[in-house]
Amino acid sequence: MNLSPETKRGTGIDTVPAGPANADRPARMAMCLERARSGDMAALDQAVRELSPLLWHVARSQGLSAEDAADVVQTTWLELVRQLNVIRSPQTLIAWLVRVTRRESWRVNTRQHRDPAREALGETVDPWPELEERLETGERHRVLWHHFQRLSESCRVLLRIIALTDRPDYEAVAKALKMPRGSIGPTRGRCLSKLRAMLVADSTWSAR
Amino acid sequence: MNDMPGPPERRYDKGLSAALPSAAPELEEIDDIDFAILDQLRTIYDVLDPPPPDLADRVRFCLALDNLNVEISRLQRETLVGSGARSTERTRTITFDSTNLTIMVSIVEMAGDEVRLDGWLAPARPLRVELRVAGASPNVADVSHFVETDDTGRFVFCGVRHGLAQLLVHPLADGMAEGLGTIVTPSLML
Numbered sequence: 001m002n003l004s005p006e007t008k009r010g011t012g013i014d015t016v017p018a019g020p021a022n023a024d025r026p027a028r029m030a031m032c033l034e035r036a037r038s039g040d041m042a043a044l045d046q047a048v049r050e051l052s053p054l055l056w057h058v059a060r061s062q063g064l065s066a067e068d069a070a071d072v073v074q075t076t077w078l079e080l081v082r083q084l085n086v087i088r089s090p091q092t093l094i095a096w097l098v099r100v101t102r103r104e105s106w107r108v109n110t111r112q113h114r115d116p117a118r119e120a121l122g123e124t125v126d127p128w129p130e131l132e133e134r135l136e137t138g139e140r141h142r143v144l145w146h147h148f149q150r151l152s153e154s155c156r157v158l159l160r161i162i163a164l165t166d167r168p169d170y171e172a173v174a175k176a177l178k179m180p181r182g183s184i185g186p187t188r189g190r191c192l193s194k195l196r197a198m199l200v201a202d203s204t205w206s207a208r
Numbered sequence: 209m210n211d212m213p214g215p216p217e218r219r220y221d222k223g224l225s226a227a228l229p230s231a232a233p234e235l236e237e238i239d240d241i242d243f244a245i246l247d248q249l250r251t252i253y254d255v256l257d258p259p260p261p262d263l264a265d266r267v268r269f270c271l272a273l274d275n276l277n278v279e280i281s282r283l284q285r286e287t288l289v290g291s292g293a294r295s296t297e298r299t300r301t302i303t304f305d306s307t308n309l310t311i312m313v314s315i316v317e318m319a320g321d322e323v324r325l326d327g328w329l330a331p332a333r334p335l336r337v338e339l340r341v342a343g344a345s346p347n348v349a350d351v352s353h354f355v356e357t358d359d360t361g362r363f364v365f366c367g368v369r370h371g372l373a374q375l376l377v378h379p380l381a382d383g384m385a386e387g388l389g390t391i392v393t394p395s396l397m398l
Contacts, residue, residue: 044271049264056259070260071283074394077267078280104282111284144248163249185238192242193234199245207244 022166025050029093037084048077051094054173055101057164061157062105072104079104094169095176098161102176143205147198155191162192262372269342270374270395272350279391281306281375304375304393311375311391315398318367323398325365327375332361335377339365341398342372356380373398 028046035043052073059069079100080087087096148156158177162184165173170185183189188196199205260266281304289299304311313327329335339353355363377391 041271041276045268048267048271052264052267053259056263057253057257060257066260067286068283070263070266071394073263074267074270075280075282077271078278078392078394081271081273081276082278082280084276107282141248141252144245145252148249159246159249160253163246164253167243183234188234188236188238188242190234192238192245193236196242196245197233200241207241 023168025166025168026091026094026172030089030091033084033087033093036081041081044077044081047093051097052077054094054161054164054169055097058098058101058161059105061160062102062109064105064108068108069105072101072108075104076100092172095172098173098176139204140206143202144195144199147195147202147205150198151191151195155194158189158191159195266372266395269340269350269372270392273376273392275390277389278376279306279308279389281309281311281377281391281393283394283396284310302396306391309377309391311377311393313375321370323368323370325368325398327363327365329357329361329363329377332357332359334359334380336380337363338376338378339368340374340376341368342395344369344371368398370398372396 029051032043032047055073055076056069059072060066064072076097080097087093148159151159158179161173161177162170167185174184179189184192284303284305286300286302289301298317300315302313302315310330311327312330313325316324316326318324325339327337329337335357337355337357339355341351341353343349343351353365353368355365357363372395374395375393379389
């Protein structure tokens with residue numbers, strides 16, 4: 001059975017295309033989970049490689065430092081391994097992982113607020129780097145970033161996670177984030193709508 | 209004031225539906241402009257805040273367990289002592305917590321590119337501690353070191369090389385562990 005027709009080899013960071021190339025992913029992830037359940041733990045490798053970047057962005061969007069986010073991603077997968085047989089339907093794997101990542105991130109946040117020693121050490125969230133220095137991909141990104149910063153924090157968190165989600169997974173992730181049903185693909189949702197209105201009104205922004 | 213004929217309900221309906229398209233653009237179907245916005249946002253985050261390149265490797269390392277019936281010990285605190293410019297010895301102290309056990313380790317940089325781990329378990333009891341260290345390259349097998357705690361819960365690993373590592377705490381082979389299973393930590397970089 002060919003589980004991973006578009007697996008890339010030899011690339012450093014795995015960037016998974018957002019488009020229809022991943023249309024079969026929910027089914028492939030379900031297959032990984034089922035094989036892991038029957039004892040083939042190596043089958044999880046594919047899921048780990050493809051889904052860990054999204055989980056990392058979920059943890060970062062909850063305000064965790066890069067190191068804490070990396071820890072939370074590991075804890076989330078360890079939790080999955082412990083509960084392999086508890087997940088009701090393999091189709092819900094992504095939603096389950098996103099939910100656990102958020103819960104583990106909250107746990108870290110709660111603990112850190114109770115731990116003033118940590119703040120004294122200056123281990124707060126990394127300062128956000130200046131976009132202009134790091135991003136040279138063009139004016140439209142700069143304009144988008146400018147307007148994006150004007151959104152509420154909850155909208156920024158939501159849109160960040162959705163932007164890092166591949167389209168076939170929108171529904172599952174939206175559900176995990178408790179977004180109103182259908183609020184991202186088929187319909188636009190409130191946050192994306194706001195951002196879009198600002199961008200469309202700005203003549204310096206272009207979609208392409 | 210409004211003397212227009214016709215049922216008031218109907219007029220109300222008409223007014224609402226005329227207002228809908230501009231009042232609730234979030235209910236319109238997602239289109240190519242929306243996808244372009246989300247793709248641009250993804251590009252920005254990929255550049256500004258990419259996941260560590262070894263993230264998946266770290267996850268796979270900590271998942272490579274023989275026994276899946278484990279308890280997870282979560283990272284609670286990490287502190288750095290003696291990291292000043294004049295300090296000759298750098299020590300990191302890391303605390304992990306699970307329901308049944310607290311694990312605390314101090315990682316001391318030693319000469320010869322090695323580290324020493326001084327550890328302490330609470331509540332103290334005789335347990336077997338495993339330190340898994342990842343192979344230096346993908347072709348090199350992981351190495352596990354084993355020690356047992358003394359009766360104050362202390363343990364030491366000497367001459368450990370740098371790299372990705374994971375702590376596992378096992379009940380002793382002869383039982384007496386009061387229902388304690390294997391406890392694992394996320395990976396830590398030595």
